[in-house]
Amino acid sequence: MPRKYSKKPAxxxxxxxxxxxxxxxxxxxxFKEDSKLADKYVKLARRIAxxxxxxxxxxxxxKFCKHCHRYLVPGVNSRVRLHxxxxxxxxxxxRHYTRYPVK
Ligand SMILES: [Zn+2]
Incomplete structure (x- = not known):
C-alpha cells in the first residue's frame, strides 16, 4: 500500500x-503507582503525534526523555539544571542529557 503524506482532516x-x-x-x-504504565502512555502519545x-x-x-522516551518527573527520575x-x-x-533553550 502506498504511503500517503497528506495531512489528516482538521x-x-x-x-x-x-x-x-x-x-x-x-x-x-x-506515575507514582506504576511508572512503566506512564512510559506506555508516552509511547502511545508519541505514536498518535x-x-x-x-x-x-x-x-x-x-515531560519525557528524548532518548529513551520515558516519562520524566524532575526530582524523581530526572534532574533539571539551568546552565x-x-x-x-x-x-x-x-543517563542522557536533553537541552532546551530558555527565552
Ligand atoms: Zn532517557
Whole structure:
C-alpha cells in the first residue's frame, strides 16, 4: 500500500491532540503507582503525534526523555539544571542529557 503524506482532516487532528493531552495527564497520575504504565502512555502519545504529524508542544516534550522516551518527573527520575540560558534535563534511566533553550 502506498504511503500517503497528506495531512489528516482538521477534526481528526483536533481529536488526536486531545488524546495526546489526555495521555500525558494520565501518565502524570499513574506515575507514582506504576511508572512503566506512564512510559506506555508516552509511547502511545508519541505514536498518535507521529501518525497525525502533530508537533508536540514544548511543554509536553519536556515531560519525557528524548532518548529513551520515558516519562520524566524532575526530582524523581530526572534532574533539571539551568546552565548558560539553557534548561538541561538529565534522564536517570538512560543517563542522557536533553537541552532546551530558555527565552
Ligand atoms: Zn532517557
Amino acid at each position: 477534526q481528526q487532528e483536533r481529536i488526536a491532540k486531545n488524546r495526546i493531552k489526555f495521555l500525558f495527564q494520565h501518565a502524570k497520575e499513574v 507521529m501518525k497525525y504529524k502533530i508537533r508536540l508542544p514544548s511543554s509536553l516534550k519536556k 548558560k540560558h539553557r534548561l538541561i534535563y538529565y534522564c536517570m534511566s538512560c
